[in-house]
Amino acid sequence: MKEAEKLLDLRRKEMVETLKLYGITNRRVLDAFQDVPRHLFFKGEALDAAYNDGAYPIGFGQTISQPYTVALMTTLLVERCFSGKVLEIGTGSGYQSAILDALGYSVFTVERIFELYQRAEKLFSKCRLNIACRFGDGTLGWVEEAPFDAIMVTAGAPKEPESLLRQLAENGCMIIPIGGKDSQQMTVFRKEGNNCKRELFEHFMFVPLVGREGWDDTVF
Numbered sequence: 001m002k003e004a005e006k007l008l009d010l011r012r013k014e015m016v017e018t019l020k021l022y023g024i025t026n027r028r029v030l031d032a033f034q035d036v037p038r039h040l041f042f043k044g045e046a047l048d049a050a051y052n053d054g055a056y057p058i059g060f061g062q063t064i065s066q067p068y069t070v071a072l073m074t075t076l077l078v079e080r081c082f083s084g085k086v087l088e089i090g091t092g093s094g095y096q097s098a099i100l101d102a103l104g105y106s107v108f109t110v111e112r113i114f115e116l117y118q119r120a121e122k123l124f125s126k127c128r129l130n131i132a133c134r135f136g137d138g139t140l141g142w143v144e145e146a147p148f149d150a151i152m153v154t155a156g157a158p159k160e161p162e163s164l165l166r167q168l169a170e171n172g173c174m175i176i177p178i179g180g181k182d183s184q185q186m187t188v189f190r191k192e193g194n195n196c197k198r199e200l201f202e203h204f205m206f207v208p209l210v211g212r213e214g215w216d217d218t219v220f
C-alpha cells in the first residue's frame with residue numbers, strides 16, 4: 001500500500017474510534033464506516049481532513065454531513081430495518097448512499113441540485129456501486145419504486161412530507177430531521193396500518209429540505 005493510502009486508512013480507523021467514543025456501538029455500522037473511503041466523497045484540498053468529525057462544503061451551498069450525524073441516522077435505520085429497499089432524500093456527496101450500500105440495502109437516492117446529482121452518479125459508476133440515483137424534488141419520493149422499507153431524509157424539513165409517509169411499506173420507518181431553519185430534531189416515524197408512531201432524538205443543524213412538501217426556496 002502506498003504511503004498516502006496508508007495515512008488515509010489510519011485516519012479512517014481513527015474516525016471509527018471517535019464514533020465509538022461518541023456512543024456509536026452497532027458493529028454493522030462501524031464496519032461500514034471502516035469500509036467506505038469517505039475521502040472519495042470529499043471536496044477538500046487535504047484528503048485526510050475527510051476523516052475529521054466535521055461537515056464540509058461540497059459546493060452549491062450544500063455539505064457532506066458530519067460522520068457522527070451519518071452514523072447516528074444509519075444506526076437508527078439499521079436497528080429498525082435489517083434489509084431491503086431504502087430511499088435516501090438528499091444525495092449530496094453520495095457518502096450516505098455508499099454507507100447504506102455497504103450495509104447491503106438496495107439504495108435509491110434523489111438530489112434536487114443537478115450538478116450534485118451528476119457528480120454523485122459519476123462517482124457511483126466509477127466505484128461500481130449499484131445505487132439508483134435520480135434528479136428531482138425528493139419531497140415527492142420515488143413513486144415508481146415504492147414501497148420502501150426505510151426512507152432517510154438528509155436535509156432539514158419543516159414537517160414530515162406526506163408523500164414520503166405514503167411510500168413507506170407496512171412497518172417501514174422514516175428517519176428525518178424536523179424543525180425550524182436553525183435547529184431540527186431527529187425524528188423516526190414507523191408506519192403501523194393507518195397510523196404512524198413517532199420517536200424523537202437529538203437536535204442537529206441541517207441544510208434545508210427545499211421542495212413542494214419541504215421549505216419554499218424563497219425563504220433561503
Ligand code: SAM
Binds near residue numbers: 062096155208209211
Ligand atoms: N446525504 C448527503 C451526503 O452524504 O453527502 C448529505 C447532503 S446535504 C446535508 C443535503 C442534501 O439535500 C443537499 O445536497 C441538498 O441539495 C439536498 N436536498 C435538499 N432538498 C432536497 C429535495 N427536495 N430533494 C432532493 N434533495 C434535496
